[in-house]
Amino acid sequence: MRNCLFLFCSLLLTHGLGQAQETRLEELHNQTILVFTPHPDDDVFGAGGTIALLNRNHNKVLIVVYTNDDKGSYDPDMTSQRLARIRHAEQEASEGLLGTPKENIMWMGYDDGMLEYAPQPKLTEEATAIIRRIRPDALLSVDPGEWYERWHKTDHRMAAFNTIDAVRAAEFWLYFPNQRLQQGLEPYKVPEMYFFYPAPPEANYFVNIDGVADLKFEAAAKQVSQFDPAVNKYRPDWTSEDLKKAKEEMRQEQPKKDGHYVEAFRRAKSFNQY
Numbered sequence: 706m707r708n709c710l711f712l713f714c715s716l717l718l719t720h721g722l723g724q725a726q727e728t729r730l731e732e733l734h735n736q737t738i739l740v741f742t743p744h745p746d747d748d749v750f751g752a753g754g755t756i757a758l759l760n761r762n763h764n765k766v767l768i769v770v771y772t773n774d775d776k777g778s779y780d781p782d783m784t785s786q787r788l789a790r791i792r793h794a795e796q797e798a799s800e801g802l803l804g805t806p807k808e809n810i811m812w813m814g815y816d817d818g819m820l821e822y823a824p825q826p827k828l829t830e831e832a833t834a835i836i837r838r839i840r841p842d843a844l845l846s847v848d849p850g851e852w853y854e855r856w857h858k859t860d861h862r863m864a865a866f867n868t869i870d871a872v873r874a875a876e877f878w879l880y881f882p883n884q885r886l887q888q889g890l891e892p893y894k895v896p897e898m899y900f901f902y903p904a905p906p907e908a909n910y911f912v913n914i915d916g917v918a919d920l921k922f923e924a925a926a927k928q929v930s931q932f933d934p935a936v937n938k939y940r941p942d943w944t945s946e947d948l949k950k951a952k953e954e955m956r957q958e959q960p961k962k963d964g965h966y967v968e969a970f971r972r973a974k975s976f977n978q979y
């Protein structure tokens with residue numbers, strides 16, 4: 706009887722400890738991480754520190770960029786084709802600093818601001834195929850946004866809804882059944898999801914990025930065309946004064962928790978989690 710009680714207590718303790726020691730995203734090693742981003746920079750602004758930590762831990766980080774970001778310039782001499790090329794190169798440089806090789810960046814190629822007008826079934830089918838092919842251990846994606854941008858930023862709204870729709874579709878093979886029948890893509894249930902740009906009351910997971918904060922700001926500064934002065938009149942580089950100012954602003958704006966630089970996420974384990 707005493708032995709039984711001991712065993713019961715041991716099981717209870719082991720089970721309890723198991724729950725307490727839940728795996729943390731930033732402590733994953735040798736796993737596959739899939740990141741969906743509406744534009745080639747939201748991944749860096751929203752989760753760049755976390756991505757750097759994941760790469761350092763020898764995870765395979767793959768980035769899916771919904772749009773080519775070819776509209777956001779005030780320069781009257783800019784063209785969409787040229788801006789798309791610039792944004793492509795800036796994203797590769799930026800993610801490269803965080804440790805993501807350019808061959809791990811997938812471009813879905815939709816025009817900036819037009820994601821909401823893309824054919825919906827096609828958009829979800831494409832994202833579903835990516836999830837079924839990559840079979841990530843953890844998925845990062847965008848939430849519609851913290852404040853006004855949840856209404857104001859069209860691609861953020863659409864990318865957020867589409868990614869979670871694709872997560873749902875990926876686990877039921879009868880969605881887009883030809884992916885299984887013709888392409889051999891089996892259904893897949895994403896086990897862990899982390900959504901960046903969460904509304905503050907909904908943020909439930911924070912990654913300490915103290916050790917990579919400077920690297921994150923350096924990487925974000927590679928997105929030259931998104932900042933003043935290049936967003937107004939394109940130039941491919943910074944003056945040292947402008948660069949210093951931009952990084953200082955990033956440092957000010959980076960969220961802090963308990964005195965540490967953090968990236969905030971809304972964590973979910975299922976598409977229908979309450």
Ligand SMILES: [Zn+2]
Nearest residue numbers: 743744747861
């Ligand atoms: Zn964006």
